[in-house]
Amino acid sequence: MNHPFHSIRAAGMLAACIALAPSPSEAAVKICTFPGSPSAALDRGVAQAVFARARIAATFVADGIGEGDDDGVSLKELDRTLARNCDVIAGFPRSAVADAADSRMRFSRGYLRAGYVSIEAPGAELKAAAKRTIAATYASPAQLIAVQQQDVTLDLENTSAATVEAVANGRAQRAIVWYPAVVAYRNAHPERSFAVAPADSPYADWQLTFAFGDKTAALRSRIDDALASLSNEGRLQALTKPWSLPAQTASAARYLDAPSTSSFRHAGIVLADMNAARAGRVVKIANEGSIAPPSFEQAQTTHGKTLYSSACAKCHGAQLQGVTAPALQGPSFAPASNSHLTVGGIFNYMATNMPADRPGKMKDQDYADIMAFLLLSNGYKPGASKMTADSARASALPLNAGPGR
Known part of the structure; x- marks a missing residue:
């Protein structure tokens, strides 16, 4: 479950070395963007305007961020990038489920809300099998959102463009x-149009920011001031408007209370009918079985923690806080009520798709031990019997955290 720029594994970075009016009195700040990111053009444009307003000389570095491996780019690798290759990363994604708050990086205010959405192509000729198929990008929040859909087949693609x-x-x-992948695709294929509906999920909402390393942390306040100044003048909105979410998809919460509409158009993108979306576009995982919490032993949570540290912490954080993948602890993962996730749904997803570099390759009992550790970390108490893969898989318990469970 990597961050929105899982496409850092794609070949090459889109950013060329572009000078930003360097000043002879200071060394230019080196700015990187993520390789293959659909928003790279936007990130460069915003960076140019913001750093110019802040009167900070800057250049773009073409190869600052490495490809990473099949499990993404770790927080350690990003910290190292900011220490050696770049001074600032433009277009760094942050959210309530993965904000990299425990890193050495510092972050600007957000300049674009860039969430996950559900799209359809009106008039597309569908084969019979495609009518029950949902596409999603592998090892990204999109996959975790898609796996919550009911009675569908998943088509997992390697890039957001392919999705x-x-x-x-x-x-x-x-x-x-x-x-932003929808916008980038539309820019390349202006003849295409899509119907867009919100992805009603805690994993859907993200902000693009600037990330600073130790060497440039002091610049953050100047960049925030520049962002505020450009926003007050309307220039920031003008720069980001083509990439901004349609108003009714800006957040799941606003979407649920919004009036029905099917007439909104945004650069060839039509907002899907709200009532149709409420009727079942985004649904909970449906698992049969007991709603009682599956029992797990204290000893297996210890083993689960060890497995988590070696297989999961790189992207989900040592404290389950989320780094380049969603947090696995806290209200975004296990809210106090009305969870969109079930124990069985999470287990099935994890056992099939994780870890991203070895999906489904761990032992069934190892996945069960990790699941037990996740339950313990979210307020559930151990019991007398061991959790098995079968008991975890069968659980329809909504994942609602709280003391005394």
């Missing part, structure tokens, strides 16, 4: 995808 393409070409009825 949009799956809908455009009729291989899938709809897709869960990061919204």
